Amino acid sequence: MMRLRLKRNYRVHSPKRAFGGKRAGWVCLTALLVCLLCNLTACHGSKGLPEFEIPESFDTTKEYEITFWAKNDTNKSQTMIYEKAISDFEELYPNITVNLRLYTDYGKIYNDVITNIATNTTPNVCITYPDHIATYRTGVNQVVALDELMTDEAFGLGGSEVRFDAPTKDEIIPQFLSECQIDGHYYAIPFMRSTEACYINKTYVEKLGYTVPDVLNWDFIWEVSEAALAQDEQGNYLVNGQNVLIPFIYKSTDNMMIQMLKQKDAGYSTQDGEIEIFNDTTEELLYTIAEHGKSGAFSTFKISSYPANFLNAGQCIFAVDSTAGSTWMGSDAPLSDISEDKIVQFETEVRMVPQFDTANPRMISQGPSICVFNKADSGEVLASWLFAQFLLTNDVQTAYAKTEGYVPVTSKAQQSPEYQDYLSRAGEDNKEHYQVKMSATNLLLTHSEDTFVTPVFVGSASLRDAAGQMIENTVKAVRRNQTVDDAFMEKLESDVISLYRLDQLSETTSVTVGKKDLGPLPKTAKILLGTLAVVWIGILAYVLLQMVKSREKQDKHLIYKK
Amino acid sequence: MKKLLVLLMVCVLGASCVACGSNNEAAAPEANTQTEAVVATEAPADEKSEGVMSYEEYMAADLDTEVVVETYVQAKQSWWEDKATVYTQDQDGAYFLYNMACSEEDYEKLTPGTKIKVTGYKSEWSGEVEIIDATFEIEDGNYVAPATDLTGKLSDDTLINYQNQFFSVSGLTVEASTQQDGTEAAFLYNWDGSGADGDDLYFNVSDGTYTYAFTVESYLCPAGSEVYEAVKALNVGDTIDVEGFLYWYEGVNPHITSVTVK
Numbered sequence: 001m002m003r004l005r006l007k008r009n010y011r012v013h014s015p016k017r018a019f020g021g022k023r024a025g026w027v028c029l030t031a032l033l034v035c036l037l038c039n040l041t042a043c044h045g046s047k048g049l050p051e052f053e054i055p056e057s058f059d060t061t062k063e064y065e066i067t068f069w070a071k072n073d074t075n076k077s078q079t080m081i082y083e084k085a086i087s088d089f090e091e092l093y094p095n096i097t098v099n100l101r102l103y104t105d106y107g108k109i110y111n112d113v114i115t116n117i118a119t120n121t122t123p124n125v126c127i128t129y130p131d132h133i134a135t136y137r138t139g140v141n142q143v144v145a146l147d148e149l150m151t152d153e154a155f156g157l158g159g160s161e162v163r164f165d166a167p168t169k170d171e172i173i174p175q176f177l178s179e180c181q182i183d184g185h186y187y188a189i190p191f192m193r194s195t196e197a198c199y200i201n202k203t204y205v206e207k208l209g210y211t212v213p214d215v216l217n218w219d220f221i222w223e224v225s226e227a228a229l230a231q232d233e234q235g236n237y238l239v240n241g242q243n244v245l246i247p248f249i250y251k252s253t254d255n256m257m258i259q260m261l262k263q264k265d266a267g268y269s270t271q272d273g274e275i276e277i278f279n280d281t282t283e284e285l286l287y288t289i290a291e292h293g294k295s296g297a298f299s300t301f302k303i304s305s306y307p308a309n310f311l312n313a314g315q316c317i318f319a320v321d322s323t324a325g326s327t328w329m330g331s332d333a334p335l336s337d338i339s340e341d342k343i344v345q346f347e348t349e350v351r352m353v354p355q356f357d358t359a360n361p362r363m364i365s366q367g368p369s370i371c372v373f374n375k376a377d378s379g380e381v382l383a384s385w386l387f388a389q390f391l392l393t394n395d396v397q398t399a400y401a402k403t404e405g406y407v408p409v410t411s412k413a414q415q416s417p418e419y420q421d422y423l424s425r426a427g428e429d430n431k432e433h434y435q436v437k438m439s440a441t442n443l444l445l446t447h448s449e450d451t452f453v454t455p456v457f458v459g460s461a462s463l464r465d466a467a468g469q470m471i472e473n474t475v476k477a478v479r480r481n482q483t484v485d486d487a488f489m490e491k492l493e494s495d496v497i498s499l500y501r502l503d504q505l506s507e508t509t510s511v512t513v514g515k516k517d518l519g520p521l522p523k524t525a526k527i528l529l530g531t532l533a534v535v536w537i538g539i540l541a542y543v544l545l546q547m548v549k550s551r552e553k554q555d556k557h558l559i560y561k562k
Numbered sequence: 563m564k565k566l567l568v569l570l571m572v573c574v575l576g577a578s579c580v581a582c583g584s585n586n587e588a589a590a591p592e593a594n595t596q597t598e599a600v601v602a603t604e605a606p607a608d609e610k611s612e613g614v615m616s617y618e619e620y621m622a623a624d625l626d627t628e629v630v631v632e633t634y635v636q637a638k639q640s641w642w643e644d645k646a647t648v649y650t651q652d653q654d655g656a657y658f659l660y661n662m663a664c665s666e667e668d669y670e671k672l673t674p675g676t677k678i679k680v681t682g683y684k685s686e687w688s689g690e691v692e693i694i695d696a697t698f699e700i701e702d703g704n705y706v707a708p709a710t711d712l713t714g715k716l717s718d719d720t721l722i723n724y725q726n727q728f729f730s731v732s733g734l735t736v737e738a739s740t741q742q743d744g745t746e747a748a749f750l751y752n753w754d755g756s757g758a759d760g761d762d763l764y765f766n767v768s769d770g771t772y773t774y775a776f777t778v779e780s781y782l783c784p785a786g787s788e789v790y791e792a793v794k795a796l797n798v799g800d801t802i803d804v805e806g807f808l809y810w811y812e813g814v815n816p817h818i819t820s821v822t823v824k
Contacts, residue, residue, distance in 0.1 A: 076742045076756040102758055305688035309812060337688075338812050476695070479626040480683060 049120070049141040054152055055378045058161065064383040065097045066124035069109050071368060072102055073324055075335075077403045081396065089390045092163045096383045098125075106132070106368075110461070117142055122373040124384035130180060130453070131461040133187045133371055138458060144372045145185040149385050157389060166389050167410040176409045179453045180369050188369035190409040191391060192400055194324040195363050195451055196255055196353045197440045199307070201317045203346035204228065204239050215358040216351050218260075221248055221318055222288070225297035228317055240314045240344070248298045249307040251321040254468030255364050260285050261467075262364075262452055263356040268467070273457035275502055277467060278493050286474045286492075290484040293475035302472050303479070309337055314344030320353055322366065323405030323440035330436045350439035352447060365451035367406065398422065402432055405440030407448075414445070459505035466500040602708035603675060611701075614679065617654035629684045629693060633657045634705040635676040636728055637807065637819065640781040641669045647781075648672060649726065649807045649817075650680075651707040656726035658692040658809070660685075668700070677703030690810040691725060709805050716814075717772050724808050729816070733824075734767040734774075736800040748796040760785045763793045767802070776804065779817040792821040800824075 068086070072078035079102060086098040101123070103109045110132045116122045117139040128136075136143050150169050154161040158168040169177075172190065180188035198216055205212050208227050213220060225247035230238045237245040250256045257277075261268045264285075267276025292298040301307060307319030308328040319329065328335045330348035355361045370391060372384045390396065397413035400406060402422055408414050423445075426438035444451070454460065473492055477484055497503050610616060614632050615623065623629050633650040640647050646664035650657045659680060664672075672678070682696025709730035715721060716731065738746035742755045749765040751757030753775075763778040783789045796802070806818035 072756055076754045079756045080742055102756070104752070104757070104761075303685075303687075305812075309688060476626075476683075480628070481626075 049374045049376065051141050052144045052374050052381050053378060054148060054155065055382055058155065058382050058386075059379050060093070060095050062379060063095050063097070064380050065099065066380065066384050066387060067099045067101060068387065069101045069103065069112070069123040069126045071106055071109060071127045072104060073404060075327075075403055078400060081399045081403065084399075085391060085396045088395070089164075089387055092390075093383070093386065096387065098387055103127075110135075124373055124375065124380065125388050126371050126373065127191060127368045128188065128371050129366075129461075130182060130188060130369060130456045131464065133369075134182060134456045134458050134460060136371070136373075137182070137187065141374050143187050144374045144381060144385070145187060146189060146372065146385070147186050149372075150186065150189075155382060155386065157392075162386065162389065164390060164393055167392050167412040171410045171412040172392070173409055173411060173414075173448065175448060175451070176365070179365060182456050188371040189388060189392065191368045191370045192324075192397075192406040193365060193367040193409055193444065193448075194322050194404070194406050195365060195444045195447075196252070196259070196320055197323045197326065197405070197443055198351045198353055199311055199319045199321065199326070199329040199436065200349040200351060201311060201314070201346045202349040204314070204317045207239055212349050212351065213358075214351070215361060216318075216354040217358050218354045218356055221354045222292055222297065224317065225292060226295060229295060229297055239317075242313075242315060244310075244313075244315045246296065246299045246304055246310055246316050248292070248318040249300065249304060249310055249316050249320070250298070250471075251301040251307050251319075251325070252468065253300050253302070253471040254464045255366075256320070257282070257285070257467040257471055258454055258464065259353055259362065259364055260356070262362045269455050269457075269460065269463055271455045271457075273455065273459060273505060275463060275505060277463065278497075282470070283489050286470060286489065287484065289471055290474050290478045294478035298475065300472060300475060303475060306337065308333070312336060312344070313338055313342045314346060323444055324367070326350070326405035326437040326440035327403075327434060329440075330434075332430045332434070333436065334431050334434055348436050350436055350443060352443060352450075361447065361450045363447065363451055365448075365453050367409075394418070401441070405437050405444070407441060407444045457505075459502070462500040462505065463502065466496040466502060469496050469499065601706065603704060603706045611679065617652060620657070620684070621655065623684050625684055625686050625691075627684055628681065630679070630681045631657055631693070632677065632679050632701065634703070634707070635672045635678060636674055636707055637782060638669070638672055639779065641666060646672070649728075649782075650678070651727060652705065653707075656707075656724075656728070656808075658690065658726045659696055659698075660687075660692045660694050662693070662696040662698055664698070671700060675704040675706045677701045677705065688811050689813065712808075714769070716769060716774060721808070721814055722810075725810055727808050728805065729808050730803065730805045731769070732803045734769055734802050734804060736796050736798055736802060737766040737768050737773055738798045739764065739766050746798065748798050748800070749793050763790065765793055765796060767804070774816075776806070776816050776818045777809075779809075782807075782817055783819055789818060789820050792823070793818070796821070796823070 068082075070082050072082070082100055082102070086100055089098060090096060106129055109126060109128060113122055113126060113128075113132070113136055117136065122142060133143055149155065150157050152159055156169070157172075158166045173193075176190040176193050177186070180186050180190055200212055202212050205224060208224060210220075210224050228237065228239050228245060228247040232238060236243050239245065258268060261277070261281060264281050266281035267279045269276055289298065304310070306328070307316060307321050308325065310316035311319040311329060312331060312333060321329065327333060328337075331343055331345045336343065352361050353363050370388045372381065372388050375381050392410055394413045394416045397408035397410060398416060398419045401408045401413070401419070408419060413419055422433070423438065423442070425433045427433060427435035454464065470492055473495070474484060477488065482488070610632055614630050617631075620629055620631055633652045635648055636651050636656075637649045638646065639649065641664065644663060644665055645661040646659070646669050647661060648659040650659055657680070659682070662680065662682065677700070678698045679701050680693060680696050680698045682693040685692055685694045707728050709728050710724055711732075712721070712724060712729045713732045736748050739748070739750045739755070741747050741750065749763050751759065751761045751763065753762075753764050760780060762780045765776055767774050767776055778790050778793050780790070801824045803822045803824065804818050805820040806816045809815050809817045
């Protein structure tokens with residue numbers, strides 16, 4: 001039976017990811033408004049929402065309805081886990097109703113949150129990335145700082161009044177928790193963690209005369225990829241016998257650039273948001289990438305498609321993608337977008353992303369976190385916090401981690417008998433215990449100390465996009481037979497600065513971080529402040545006038561009395 | 563004086579309220595674009611301007627080379643950050659324009675039939691041959707392509723020749739799709755049932771020999787559009803006629819724009 005191939009988020013890089021449509025203009029305007037409001041409120045001291053204070057008790061007789069915006073990796077098991085978590089939580093707290101809204105990408109959540117900040121209609125609980133929270137925080141008191149909530153005796157992590165077996169703060173993996181710290185405060189708790197992995201067609205690597213090393217280095221990747229391009233007279237590649245082969249495909253080129261720079265100890269950005277990415281090392285890396293993009297040894301997801309599709313069809317040898325995408329990788333992958341007749345049998349190996357210094361590997365830490373939005377009713381915020389905390393319980397953590405190559409964020413869940421049993425059964429089947437997924441999971445479990453995150457500041461998401469765009473533009477250029485030279489590099493830098501407004505980032509950053517000169521007041525703020533000053537002067541003048549009149553009247557009255 | 567002061571206070575308070583106030587209604591997603599009921603128009607004389615490729619030349623061009631085509635808008639999928647994704651077609655074939663540079667103002671001018679000259683790069687993404695990194699200019703001329711009848715041809719090897727074209731197929735039978743909980747339904751939100759109202763719809767149809775998965779692309783035809791609601795109302799066993807665009811993703815992946823239950 002022939003079956004048309006299914007679509008799996010067919011364009012993650014399409015407007016679908018960037019939420020598309022006419023609404024885009026409105027969102028940009030709203031984001032601008034949010035920033036302007038921040039400027040204004042910073043000037044005259046008013047607040048969008050009062051700062052959240054933990055209520056002394058939780059009113060269980062009051063009905064609370066909270067919204068939870070979550071993301072699933074187009075994986076129906078994850079949806080079911082969210083639904084079960086909500087159901088279990090509502091059983092414990094019958095006065096709290098949780099409404100789930102599902103997204104398939106983080107970008108859309110980010111944009112919808114920004115849209116709703118201006119109207120105070122943010123969700124209560126939201127799956128997010130710290131990069132995004134930096135922008136959410138430009139709305140005054142919109143995101144709840146969780147420091148006190150986490151340690152509150154009654155309602156904190158594992159608190160006395162919490163109706164479930166929650167982890168304590170110490171049981172959250174410290175490195176993952178620290179990633180949720182912005183300006184010295186916790187604005188999120190980690191939910192799941194993943195990293196990137198290189199999924200390798202070991203069969204083809206060996207066919208080419210190489211052995212897959214324990215730790216890949218970049219020279220090895222480029223050398224094998226170039227060697228794989230040998231073709232016969234008909235134009236078929238010798239290694240796979242097909243007329244299509246892209247030996248090395250990278251899914252997230254922003255991660256690629258970020259990790260390469262980190263491994264080289266080169267500049268990306270400072271903690272304060274100073275842009276350092278335009279440096280000699282970046283240029284050197286781009287020249288290397290250009291060389292292999294031109295030969296056809298390297299391509300990207302945005303240019304060609306999902307690495308998994310090529311890998312499983314025997315048309316790719318090194319596919320770099322998230323460990324959270326591991327169930328799509330390999331001949332026996334439980335999920336696939338290509339038809340069965342296209343799948344080629346090969347042995348899959350999973351390794352860390354390629355390194356420059358194999359003795360000191362560095363790889364990105366990524367994965368969703370959870371933030372809680374502030375509301376006028378502190379009881380509602382507390383209900384939200386309790387639900388957020390519930391998402392860290394062992395049942396939710398282990399169930400969700402099993403859906404992909406994710407790692408639970410608490411030692412409590414990682415060490416639980418259920419999770420340990422899961423890990424011990426690697427390769428037992430091609431579903432829950434799919435070997436490639438388990439290898440990807442173990443990769444992060446054994447190398448969590450080698451992971452890193454990039455600094456978070458307003459605009460850090462744009463810098464991340466710019467990092468990837470430089471690779472995309474370079475590869476596109478060489479594929480189109482354009483010359484990649486100094487002039488190209490100069491234009492590339494100028495183009496990405498303009499596209500992602502990087503030249504405007506430092507000013508915005510200073511507003512949030514508060515460590516730099518705030519610069520001149522916006523015009524709107526000046527007008528509003530001027531008007532306020534005039535009004536107050538008028539009020540004072542009027543009051544003084546009345547006082548003088550009253551005094552005169554009193555004096556006259558006294559004279560009259562005398 | 564008192565009145566003046568009060569008036570000033572009110573104005574300032576009003577401004578503050580506007581800045582800080584809340585609206586209890588969440589910002590509702592706005593439908594991006596929707597296919598409109600359009601009537602096919604007579605094919606204009608197939609004269610290409612100087613330097614413009616014929617469809618045949620376009621198809622013969624290598625990937626990653628610059629192409630210049632004159633074509634006619636058939637439907638719009640989305641606009642975001644000055645980029646538009648558009649289904650276009652001339653008398654000879656179709657061109658899918660992905661993320662073409664386009665201001666919001668110009669996007670409004672792109673209605674079914676609008677003639678445009680497009681300069682971009684021929685590309686392929688998961689089997690979908692398209693034009694990317696393109697710019698365009700509006701020209702005089704109008705053409706709305708009639709639906710190419712592909713009844714009985716869905717499994718033909720020559721189907722690729724119709725890629726991206728507006729097409730129709732008659733007499734298909736709706737088959738069951740399996741939901742997350744294992745139960746059967748006439749359609750799914752997202753390919754695996756993991757989505758919700760507003761997401762892409764997937765439904766299976768049979769031509770009596772083979773089963774095919776069709777998609778209602780939620781940017782092209784969002785929730786509330788006629789086809790989106792029509793698919794939600796389908797029952798397993800219904801006999802339907804469909805129209806849509808012959809999009810490709812690892813094989814044919816039609817974007818359905820019209821469903822008629824017989």
